[in-house]
Amino acid sequence: MKLTAWLLAAALVAASPLASAAQDAAAQLTHAKALMRAGVATQPQARALFGQAAQQGSAAAAYYLGLMLKNGMGGPQDSTAAMHWLELAAQGGVAPAMxxxxxxxxxxxxxxxxxxxxxxxxxxxxxxxxxxxxxxxxxxxxxxxxxxxxxxxxxxxxxxxxxxxxxx
Structure with missing residues (x-):
């Protein structure tokens, strides 16, 4: 009985909107990283995706956005904006950003x-x-x-x- 209740609770959590949102955010981050690494042609799209996720509070996305801004990937280099996003990522616990x-x-x-x-x-x-x-x-x-x-x-x-x- 306890196992059945636990399995039902686990299924409900996995199907919850919060779990779905976390999976979507992780998928968006994975997709943006792939675009960033694919080359110059796809970097503007990666930068935009990282920007969206960073504005929604993703420390990992803030890290990648900061890197792209620092290095001029996917758009113009912007040291001030890079510093801002890297600081948010560092505050979010991202060691490479620190x-x-x-x-x-x-x-x-x-x-x-x-x-x-x-x-x-x-x-x-x-x-x-x-x-x-x-x-x-x-x-x-x-x-x-x-x-x-x-x-x-x-x-x-x-x-x-x-x-x-x-x-x-």
């Missing part, structure tokens, strides 16, 4: 750059761990020079490379 944002902020706001780099390191994002290792080893980005801590971060980066999470 890492890119940290590097974009490095010249203008070292404190914020360090915040986003540390946050990405907390999520074990390999590139962030590697960059922090270098910064510690060289005493850059406001980090004190610390060879032992640098070696530890490099070891963590190496480990994280073998356990990379899926892309957003």
């Amino acid at each position: 890492f890119i944002l940290a590097n974009l902020l490095l010249a203008s706001d070292e404190v914020q750059a360090r915040y986003w780099l540390d946050t990405a390191c907390g999520l074990e994002y390999p590139e962030a761990l590697q960059q922090k290792s270098l910064a510690l080893g060289e005493g850059r980005m406001g980090y004190a020079h610390d060879e032992a801590l640098s070696a530890l971060y490099l070891k963590m980066a190496t480990h994280a490379m073998g356990h990379r999470p899926p892309e957003p």
Whole structure:
């Protein structure tokens, strides 16, 4: 009896409008990524799809939109808009966005750059761990020079490379 009730509840949840909307959003994101990677001709469409999804609150879409704007893919390059969308993606927990944002902020706001780099390191994002290792080893980005801590971060980066999470 309990199994039947559980199966019925699971079927109702899967058929609910919220589950359907989540599946549609995931499908839209997958489609937009395919268009972005297909080449220059389909990138404007990808940029528009990422824009729609980002405006509806998708942190992953905000990340891809920010990348496209930063690199001038699918339309003109727009550093200000790129920074906006990458920051929203970073606030949404997208580690690659945190890492890119940290590097974009490095010249203008070292404190914020360090915040986003540390946050990405907390999520074990390999590139962030590697960059922090270098910064510690060289005493850059406001980090004190610390060879032992640098070696530890490099070891963590190496480990994280073998356990990379899926892309957003």
